[in-house]
Structure formats: structure tokens, C-alpha cells
Amino acid sequence: MKNLALKQILSSIWKMLREFPVVFILFLFFAAFSILFPDRFLSPMNFSSMMRQFVTLMLFAVGPSMVMTMGSLDLTYVGIWMLGGALVWLLTPVVGLAAILVVPLLGVVTGFMVGVIQARAKIPSFILTLSIMFTYWGLTALISGGYPRTVQGFQFITAKLIPGIPTALLWTIPVLVAAIYLIKGTRFGTYLYALGSNEEGAHLAGINVLKYKVLAFTVSGLFIGIGSMILFQHMGGSVAVEMNLNTMNWPLVAIILGGTPLMGGSGGPQRTILGALTLTLLVRGLNVAMLKPEAIQLLVGLMLIASILVGSRSSNKGGVEVS
Amino acid sequence: MNTILRGKSDFKGWIGDNYTSIMPVAMIVLIIGVFQIINPFFLQYQGIISLLYSMSYFLIAACGLTFVVMMGSFDFSVISVMKFSALFCVVYIDKLGLWVVPLALVLSMVIGMINGLIFTKLKVPSFLATLGISIVIDGIALYMSKGFLLMMENDTFRSLSVTFIAGLPSIFYWAMGIVILCTLISIITPFGRRIYAIGGNASAAAHSGINVGKTRVSVFMLSSLLAGMAGVLYMAQMGGGSVAIGADMLIPLFASVVAGGTTLSGGIGGPHRTLLGVIIITWMQTGMLMLGIGKDIQVVVFGIIAILMSVVTTDRKKLKIVK
Numbered sequence: 001m002k003n004l005a006l007k008q009i010l011s012s013i014w015k016m017l018r019e020f021p022v023v024f025i026l027f028l029f030f031a032a033f034s035i036l037f038p039d040r041f042l043s044p045m046n047f048s049s050m051m052r053q054f055v056t057l058m059l060f061a062v063g064p065s066m067v068m069t070m071g072s073l074d075l076t077y078v079g080i081w082m083l084g085g086a087l088v089w090l091l092t093p094v095v096g097l098a099a100i101l102v103v104p105l106l107g108v109v110t111g112f113m114v115g116v117i118q119a120r121a122k123i124p125s126f127i128l129t130l131s132i133m134f135t136y137w138g139l140t141a142l143i144s145g146g147y148p149r150t151v152q153g154f155q156f157i158t159a160k161l162i163p164g165i166p167t168a169l170l171w172t173i174p175v176l177v178a179a180i181y182l183i184k185g186t187r188f189g190t191y192l193y194a195l196g197s198n199e200e201g202a203h204l205a206g207i208n209v210l211k212y213k214v215l216a217f218t219v220s221g222l223f224i225g226i227g228s229m230i231l232f233q234h235m236g237g238s239v240a241v242e243m244n245l246n247t248m249n250w251p252l253v254a255i256i257l258g259g260t261p262l263m264g265g266s267g268g269p270q271r272t273i274l275g276a277l278t279l280t281l282l283v284r285g286l287n288v289a290m291l292k293p294e295a296i297q298l299l300v301g302l303m304l305i306a307s308i309l310v311g312s313r314s315s316n317k318g319g320v321e322v323s
Numbered sequence: 324m325n326t327i328l329r330g331k332s333d334f335k336g337w338i339g340d341n342y343t344s345i346m347p348v349a350m351i352v353l354i355i356g357v358f359q360i361i362n363p364f365f366l367q368y369q370g371i372i373s374l375l376y377s378m379s380y381f382l383i384a385a386c387g388l389t390f391v392v393m394m395g396s397f398d399f400s401v402i403s404v405m406k407f408s409a410l411f412c413v414v415y416i417d418k419l420g421l422w423v424v425p426l427a428l429v430l431s432m433v434i435g436m437i438n439g440l441i442f443t444k445l446k447v448p449s450f451l452a453t454l455g456i457s458i459v460i461d462g463i464a465l466y467m468s469k470g471f472l473l474m475m476e477n478d479t480f481r482s483l484s485v486t487f488i489a490g491l492p493s494i495f496y497w498a499m500g501i502v503i504l505c506t507l508i509s510i511i512t513p514f515g516r517r518i519y520a521i522g523g524n525a526s527a528a529a530h531s532g533i534n535v536g537k538t539r540v541s542v543f544m545l546s547s548l549l550a551g552m553a554g555v556l557y558m559a560q561m562g563g564g565s566v567a568i569g570a571d572m573l574i575p576l577f578a579s580v581v582a583g584g585t586t587l588s589g590g591i592g593g594p595h596r597t598l599l600g601v602i603i604i605t606w607m608q609t610g611m612l613m614l615g616i617g618k619d620i621q622v623v624v625f626g627i628i629a630i631l632m633s634v635v636t637t638d639r640k641k642l643k644i645v646k
Contacts, residue, residue, distance in 0.1 A: 071646045073450075121634040122645040124587060126450050127397065127577070128630060134574045135626030141619035199644045243570070249458055262448055264646075294465035301458030308447050308455055 020271075021310060022259055026278045033285035040288045048164065050284045055168045055234060057276040059227030060251035062179045063111075063220035065272040068255055069183065070213070071196040071264030072125040074220050076114060078248045079136030080107050081228040085239040086143040088232065089151050100154055103232065104225030110136075111221020115214035137243050150238040157233040168234040175226060179269040182219065189268070192216055196264020246297070253300060254279045257307040279303070346635075347583055347599035354603060358610035365610060368490075375491060378605040379484075379498035380405075380557040381572070382598065385579050386505045387549030389597040390542050392580050393509070395522045395589025396449035398543065400438060401550045401576065402569040403457035404431050407464045408554030409568055413473045416480060424480075424555055431551025432544050434460060439540030449543075465566050474563040484559035494556050501549065505594035518542060522589025571622060578629035579604040586636045588645075604628075 017024055033041045040046060060077045067074040084103035091099035114132065118125045158167045183189035191212045194202040203209050258275025260267025282303060286296045338345060358365045384401055391398040408427040415423050434456065441452040475481060484494035509515035517538045520528040529535045558564060583600025585592025604625065611621055 073646075117630070117634065118645075122588075122637060122639050123630075123633045124397075124450075124645055127587065127633065131574060131577070131626045131629045131633075134571075135623050135630075138619045138622030138626060142617075142623065146619070245458075245461075249454070252454075256451075262451060292466075294462050297465065298459055298462030301455060301462055304458060305441070305452075305455040308451055309441075309445055 020259060020274065022257055022274045022278055022307075026274065026281065029278065029281040029285060033281065033288065037285075037288050041285060044164070046284060046288060048166065049287075050280050051166050051169050052234070053284060054276055054280045055166060055172050056231060057251050057254045057279060058172055058273065059168075059175065059231050059234075060224070060247075061254045061272050061276060062175060062227060062269050063107075063223035064251065065255045065258070065260055065267070065269050066179060066183055066192065066223070067125075067216055067220045068260045068262075069189075069196050069264050069266065069268050070192045070216050071199075071262075072118065072213075072216075073129060073252075074111075074114065074217060074224075075126060075129040075248060075252070076110055076132050076136070076221070077224045077228070077251065078243075079133035079140075080110055080221070080224050081231060081247075082140040082240050083136040083143075084225065084228045085151075085232050086140040086149075088154075089149045089239050090143055092151055092153065097153060100157075100229055100232070103229040104222060107221040107223070107225020107228065108218055109221070111218040111224070112214065114221070115217030118217065119210045119213040133248070134243075140239065141241050144239045144241055146241055148238045148241055150236075152237075154233045154237060157230060166234070168230050171230045175223065175230075176269060176273070179223060183268040184270070188212070188215065188219075193265055196266075198265075246300075249304070250279060250283075250300065251276075253304045253307065256304065256311050259311065261311050262308065275307075344584060344596075347596070347603060350582075350603050351599065351606070354606055354610065358606070358613070362610070362613050365613065370613075372492065374606055374609050375495045376560060377609050378601055379492075379494040380553045380560060381576070381579070381605055382498045382601045383501050383556065384550050384553035384572075385576055385597050385601050386501055386594045387546035387553075388576060389580050389583075389585050389592065389594050390505070390509070390518060391449070391546045392585050392587065393522050393589060393592055394518050394539065394542055395525065395587075396442065396539070396542075397453070398438065398546050399450055399453040399573075400434065400457035400460060401546065402573050403460040403464070404434055404547050404550040405554035405557065405572075406566065406568045407431070407434070407460050407467075408551035409558040409564055410464050410468045410473070410554075410566070412480070412555055412558045413475050413564065414467050416475065416477050421477075421479060424483075427555055428548060428551050431547045431554075435544035435547025436540060438547065439543030442543065443536040443539050461566070468566055470566060472563060472565040475558060481559050481562055484556050492560075494560050497552075497556055501552070502594055502598050505549075509593045514538070514541070519590055522591070524590075571618065574622065574629055575604050575608065575625045578625045578632065581632040581636060582628060584636055586638060587633050588637055591636075591638070 060081070064074040064077060080103070084106050087102045087106060088099045091102055110132065114125070114129055117123060118128055157171075161167050161170060183192065191202070191207050194205070194207060195209065195212060199209060254275040255272050256262070256275070257278055258267065258271040258273070260271050279300070283296065283300065286299060355366070364370050384405055388398055388401050408431050411427045411430065412423045415426075419426065438449075438453050438456055441447050441456070442449045482493075484492065484497075486493040488496060509518065517528070517533050520531070520533060521535055521538060525535055557568070579600035580597055581587065581600070582603050583592065583596035583598070585596050585600075607624070608621060
């Protein structure tokens with residue numbers, strides 16, 4: 001009897017590991033870095049940096065991970081964050097504090113635009129959103145004149161509420177809950193999974209594919225916009241004008257590492273939490289280990305390849321043509 | 324058949340059939356005209372030399388990308404491979420002498436093979452596979468150059484690009500030779516026809532006996548080889564560089580491939596088309612620089628061109644599902 005219970009526990013752990021292999025990696029990283037660098041890795045300062053890093057990854061990745069369940073990619077987040085900051089700088093002298101609302105608005109408009117172009121013109125979403133991201137970067141540099149302009153007056157967004165915990169992390173919680181509810185508890189989320197696992201089948205089952213594609217990108221844009229609003233203050237309260245491809249790559253790594261398959265059909269924001277946690281642990285751990293930036297970049301790249309390989313394992317069973 | 328049915332509106336129909344070829348030529352004439360009127364130095368000897376310098380290495384890299392896009396895939400790592408081979412040359416020229424050139428090309432081909440194998444054997448979408456590889460290669464390039472601006476002092480190496488033959492720099496002859504060679508490959512050889520067939524319909528190509536996997540790996544190797552060659556000639560032309568090489572080249576490169584008329588859905592286009600696209604993009608770039616229009620506006624313009632041209636050239640009748 002006792003043996004049976006043990007067997008059940010073991011099998012459920014095994015099942016969890018098969019479904020969420022990233023949990024294993026997460027614990028492995030945590031244990032390894034804690035043993036190797038006990039003073040520096042487990043220090044309060046490192047924990048607060050970890051939370052800050054996690055917030056950055058998570059707020060960028062929430063919207064795109066919803067699009068990813070549909071099998072598409074949304075890379076506009078860096079562009080929305082940059083251009084949103086530039087627009088806030090431009091509008092603050094005119095409309096005051098309400099200027100910050102331009103960021104979610106920009107997100108929604110961008111998402112809607114991407115959705116309509118992608119669904120109507122049938123352009124691969126990654127190349128479309130990549131082009132839009134670079135275009136927004138150019139617009140940002142144009143508006144701000146190439147200088148990192150600082151905007152005053154939005155410190156209330158990240159004002160300290162609980163000592164030791166960044167307020168941006170508290171903001172992330174309702175955003176995440178809303179996203180998870182949308183994907184898990186509504187018809188919209190179910191349809192996204194349907195579109196991801198078999199678009200033709202979803203169409204034949206009477207789902208309005210066009211409408212839900214546009215809706216998915218718009219919702220993703222809204223989440224990116226809200227996230228960028230918080231991140232604008234979280235990452236220094238100034239307009240970023242330098243394009244750093246790491247800002248684009250790392251949220252993508254977090255999504256794929258979390259276990260949302262590249263072809264869609266399962267996963268979502270709830271899985272991305274795990275991915276963002278793991279990537280944060282890895283990056284902070286490597287930072288604590290005093291590795292050079294190039295070594296960190298190399299290891300993150302290898303991590304992305306490894307997670308892509310693991311993630312693609314389940315996606316190539318249906319005979320889907322991969323291009 | 325269509326022409327017979329059309330009857331009177333022959334001219335209109337001819338334009339309709341060939342607009343992907345006519346439009347680039349018309350755009351080139353327009354660009355030359357506009358810039359020549361605004362700036363009379365545009366078509367003088369010095370102006371032409373600077374036009375040739377700005378388009379040659381770009382053209383070589385674009386030819387490689389064209390083969391991949393013709394096949395319906397995408398190679399994100401072109402810029403990274405170019406940067407890698409350029410930096411490899413400048414870092415190791417003192418130790419290895421001119422052997423760096425074949426070594427850089429072989430290493431580039433190895434990178435392409437890894438790209439192709441991840442894409443075909445592990446069924447990872449080509450965009451993500453090459454993105455992951457490009458992060459790793461960027462890390463290696465950063466590690467090699469340590470982030471410094473490196474200068475090239477070997478005159479023999481530099482003469483690869485800057486020898487003047489009949490009044491024109493030798494890099495231009497390299498580029499023209501490669502375009503002609505690539506066009507011949509794509510039109511005459513069985514290998515080229517296989518690429519078109521895979522781009523048209525990969526599963527039909529597989530059923531008609533084409534070894535799709537092998538062809539795809541070869542195309543990715545070819546693309547990386549050409550990117551590596553572009554890097555070598557770039558270094559010989561510029562005589563120095565840092566990891567910032569090619570930082571804002573991705574969107575112009577992509578825009579020049581689609582502006583020439585190679586469609587993202589695959590099967591249509593070719594290196595001869597890309598020649599037109601590269602002329603459009605790089606001459607616009609040079610013309611705008613001559614007028615004092617900054618990089619910011621250029622990024623915006625090329626982003627919009629990239630999106631517009633992909634919308635215009637995509638044949639939506641053939642496509643059912645695009646993610």
C-alpha cells in the first residue's frame with residue numbers, strides 16, 4: 001500500500017517533469033548557483049535585481065506569449081516600448097500626466113494594424129513585426145533627436161509600497177492574472193489554442209479565423225502597451241534610443257523556454273512565468289559569476305537553441321510543413 | 324490563355340502580368356532622376372564610385388538571402404555571419420596571413436550547415452533556428468574583437484576590394500561576378516530549379532523525387548558562404564570595423580530582396596531581381612545621405628518599403644495558412 005502511494009507520487013513527479021522540463025532546469029540553476037556563490041547569489045541585493053529583471057522579461061513577454069499559442073510571433077514589443085517613451089516625452093508638456101496613456105493606445109493601434117496586415121495580406125508575422133519594430137526604432141530616434149530624453153513626473157508608477165519588493169512586480173501580478181484568465185477562462189483563449197493546433201480545422205469548425213487573429217494581435221498589443229507603460233518608469237524613465245537586440249531576444253527566449261511550442265496549440269502566459277524565472281536565474285547567476293558580457297550572450301544563445309530544440313520536439317508530429 | 328481572353332486591354336494586361344519586374348525598374352529610374360535633379364553630383368564619377376562601394380558587399384549578402392527567401396524560408400543570421408567573417412579576418416590576419424580568407428569562408432559555410440541541419444533535421448522554423456545561431460555568433464564576434472574598433476593594415480588583403488580596374492573598384496567586379504553566377508545557378512542548373520520547386524510547393528517537390536532536406540541544407544550553406552564573402556570584402560573595402568558592423572543592415576537587406584520582387588511565399592524571384600532591389604535600396608540610401616537625411620528617417624523609410632513590398636508581391640491565391 002505504502003509502495004503504491006510512493007509509486008503514484010513518483011509517477012506524478014515524472015509526469016510533471018515531462019510536461020514542464022523547465023522546472024527541473026529552474027531548480028538545477030538555483031541549486032548550482034547557490035552552492036557555487038552562496039554569498040553573492042543569495043544576497044538581498046541579488047534578489048532585488050532578480051525581481052527587477054523578471055519584471056522586465058515578464059511584462060514584455062505576456063502579450064507575445066498569447067500570440068504564440070496561435071503559432072504566430074509578435075516582436076513589436078521593443079518598438080512599442082521605445083516609440084511609446086518618445087511619445088510620452090513629446091506629449092508630457094502638452095497634456096501633462098495623461099501622456100502616459102499614449103503607450104497602451106500605441107500598443108492597441110499597433111496590434112490591430114499587425115493583425116489586419118497579417119491576416120489579410122498573409123505575410124509571415126515574424127518578418128512583419130520585425131519590420132515594424134525597426135520602423136518604430138527609427139521613429140523614436142527621429143522624435144527624440146537621438147538623445148535619451150528623461151521625463152519627470154511619472155515616479156509614482158514605481159513608488160515604493162512594500163520594502164524590498166519592486167512596485168513594478170506588484171503591477172505585474174494583475175496583468176498576469178488578466179492574461180491567464182483570458183487564455184484559460186474565455187472563449188477567446190480556447191479559440192487561440194484551436195487556431196494554433198489546426199487552423200484549417202478551426203476554420204471548418206466555424207471559427208471566424210480572421211477576426212480572432214486580429215483580436216489576438218490587438219490584445220497582445222494592449223498587454224505590451226500596459227507593460228511598456230510600467231517598464232518605461234521601471235527602466236529609468238527615459239526614452240531609449242539605442243537598439244539593443246538583447247532586449248528583443250530575451251523575452252523570446254523566456255517564452256520558448258517556458259514551453260509554449262513554436263507551432264502553437266498549448267502553453268501561454270502561465271508557462272512563460274517559468275521561462276522568465278529560469279532565464280532570470282541564469283542571467284543573474286552568470287552575472288554573479290563575474291562572466292564577461294560576451295560569455296553571457298553566448299550562453300543565452302545556446303539556451304535559446306536548446307529550448308527551441310526541446311520545444312520543437314512535440315510540434316513536428318502532425319506532418320506540418322515547416323518553412 | 325489569359326492574353327487571348329483579355330483582347331483589347333493588352334497593354335494593361337501585360338503590365339498586370341509583369342508588374343513585379345516593371346515596378347523595380349521604374350523605381351530605379353525615378354530614384355536616379357529625383358536625386359540627379361536635387362544633387363547634380365549624384366551621377367558624376369565620384370558619385371558613381373561611392374554608389375558602387377555602397378552596393379557591392381550589400382549585393383553579395385543579398386544574393387545569399389535571396390536563395391533562402393526563394394525557398395520560402397528566412398535566414399536571420401546573414402548579418403551575424405558577415406560580421407563574424409569580417410572580424411575573423413581583421414583579428415587573425417597577422418597570425419595567419421592571407422589564409423584567413425579561405426578559413427573565414429569555410430567557417431561561414433559550417434555555420435550555414437548548422438543552420439540548415441537544425442532547420443531540416445529537427446524541424447525548427449528557419450527563422451527561429453537562424454535567430455538562435457545568430458545570437459551565438461554575435462557572442463563569438465564580441466569575444467573575438469573584445470568590443471574594440473580594429474583596423475586592418477595588410478595592403479595585400481585590402482587590394483581584394485580597392486584595386487581599380489578600368490576605373491572601377493574591384494569589389495564591384497566581385498559583386499557582378501557573383502550576381503551573374505547566382506543567376507546562372509538559379510536559372511540553368513538543376514540545383515536552382517529544385518530551389519524554385521521547393522519554394523513553390525515543398526511537399527509536391529518531395530513527392531516528385533527531390534531530396535528536399537539536402538537541397539535546403541545546401542541553400543543555407545550557400546547563403547552563409549555568400550554572407551561570409553560579403554564580410555571579407557567589406558573588411559577589405561573599409562579597412563576596419565567593430566562589432567557594430569551591419570547593426571542597421573537587416574531591414575535594408577530584407578527590403579532589397581523583396582523590393583526586387585522575390586516573394587516571401589517562395590518560388591518566385593531570383594538573384595537578378597535582387598540586383599534591382601539592391602540598386603533601389605542602396606542608391607536611395609546614398610542619395611539620402613548626400614542630401615543630409617539621417618539614418619533615422621532611412622530606417623523608417625526602409626521599414627515601410629519592406630512591409631509594403633511584401634504585401635504587394637505576395638501571391639495570396641497560393642497560400643492557405645500563414646502564421
